[in-house]
Amino acid sequence: MTKTRLYIARHGKTMFNTLGRAQGWSDTPLTQEGERGVQELGIGLKKAGIDFDQAVSSDSGRAIQSMGIILDEMGLAGKIPYRYDKRIREWCFGSFDGAYDGDLFFGVLPRVFQIDDFRKLSLMEMAEGIVEVDTTGWAESWEKLSKRIKEGFEAIAKDLEAAGGGNAIVVSHGMTITTLIYLIDPKAVEELVLDNGSVTVVEYEEGTFTIKKVGDLSYRQVGAQILEEGHE
Template sequence: MAKTRLFVIRHGRTMFNTIGRAQGWSDTPLTAEGERGIQALGIGLRESGLEFTRAYSSDSGRAIQTMGIILDELGLKDQIPYRFDKRIREWCFGSFDGAYGGELFHGVVPRVLDVEDYKTLTLEDLANGICQVDTANWAEPWEVLKSRILEGFEAIAKEVEENGGGNALVVSHSWTIQTLVCLVEGKPNLNLPLSNGSVTLVEYEDGKLTVKGIGDSSYREVGESLQES
């Protein structure tokens, strides 16, 4: 059986990413620049010679759109199994979904939790702080958030392994990928540099996830160089 590896990709750049809004469970499509960046990623993955056996994404439109572009570039559309999994959605920001990120992360949360910089918080404190300021009561407390994210990725990895292993494409979201890495590596807070279209590599063996690479932009960069030429 081939080794099970998840190529966990942050979706392409969206309208809300571009204007600095917190996206969460709300959704906007990729911009033209975002589409081009994911096309570059697909080209880079194709040039690498990697073979992929299965594909997964969250059920958010931006993740589905991203996966569609990648599968097109790899010539794998309708060629490999692909399904959505809502467990690997982004964090829900509740009443702040769609609000300006600066208002939430640099204003409300630091004021309520009495810190100068939200990046000094653990992911647990940040998640629970968002719950405190969410007047809609939609945001997920840390215990719920970490359980659904870890459960989602473990289920995906197990499914890949049960079907012979190999490389799987997985499109998810910035805070969700940070949470996954945090949980797997046992670190409370990482502030990872996860650019749109970057790849975080996770292996699965003996029922255990292991992070092998974080926020790798090299595939996209190879594709961008080929786009330019």
């Protein structure tokens, strides 16, 4: 059987990413820079010659917009099955959705835990801290959050495996991808920063994920070089 692999890309840079706002379940479109970044990614993936059998994104507009550009650049739009899965959405920040990152991560969360730097917190602590300060009741507990993310990515992998294996291109979100990586290997998220348009590759076999690459920007870099050469 062919190996089952998910190529999980973080969506392109958005207005809120640029403004330093926590996006969560709220949404803003890609900026011109963001569109260029995922265009580079699509070109790089095509150059790599990877055969993709399925495409899946979260149901957030920024992920859908990113996937559209990637599929266009790979020449796969309308040629492979594409669906949305709300389980691979970003974390919900509740009443802090749309708030400045600085207010939440450098202000509120450190105060909740009485620490000087939110980066000392585990993902579980961050999730529970957000639930504690959320006034809407929308933020998810770590148990609920990690369960829906794990189930979302597992469903994609199981579907692909059942069809004989192969590769899926997946577009998701920074903290969601980080959570998946953590659930596979907690040590792999230490000092981790996932750039927009980076690719994390996981392999799935007999109910278990294995990490192959984390936050890989090489596809974007190849695509950027091809775009530059084309404009000379």
